[in-house]
Every structure is written in C-alpha cells, then in structure tokens.
Amino acid sequence: MTDQDDAQNELRQYLEQRGEHTPDEIAKILARLAQYDADVMRQSVFDSIDGGGFDLDTIIQDALGDEESPSDESQPDESPSDES
Numbered sequence: 001m002t003d004q005d006d007a008q009n010e011l012r013q014y015l016e017q018r019g020e021h022t023p024d025e026i027a028k029i030l031a032r033l034a035q036y037d038a039d040v041m042r043q044s045v046f047d048s049i050d051g052g053g054f055d056l057d058t059i060i061q062d063a064l065g066d067e068e069s070p071s072d073e074s075q076p077d078e079s080p081s082d083e084s
Contacts, residue, residue: 008030008034011030011033012026012030015029
C-alpha cells in the first residue's frame with residue numbers, strides 16, 4: 001500500500017466517523033480530492049520548469065529511456081565511393 005493509499009484510507013475513515021456523508025458522497029469527495037491533488041501536482045511541475053528548478057529535457061530522457069527519436073537515428077553514409 002502506498003502513502004497515497006494510506007492517506008486516502010485515513011481520510012475515508014475520518015469522513016465516515018463524522019457521519020455527515022453517505023458512502024457515495026465520500027467516494028465523490030475522495031475523487032474530487034484526487035483530481036485536485038493531480039491538478040496541484042501538475043501546476044507545481046510546470047511552475048518548477050518555468051522557474052528553472054526542473055529540467056524538462058532530463059525528464060523526457062528518463063521517460064523515454066533508451067528510445068531514440070527519429071532525428072537521432074543513424075543515416076546511411078551517402079558519401080561518394082572511391083570506386084573507379
């Protein structure tokens with residue numbers, strides 16, 4: 001179980017203990033909080049990139065691993081041959 005799962009379970013238990021919401025409402029609340037968390041994280045990443053604290057090129061390289069972009073592929077040697 002991840003820290004995020006633990007936090008979500010803890011929040012679910014807290015909301016259940018309050019007794020003010022149905023299980024369906026709790027599910028909606030948790031879904032909205034998860035969306036909010038994703039939005040905040042995304043905005044934080046963009047802010048870090050804009051501020052120079054995050055190197056987007058490094059992230060791209062990490063994400064793509066050993067894949068080569070089409071512009072990096074080796075081109076056949078088109079130099080003239082020495083054949084006479």
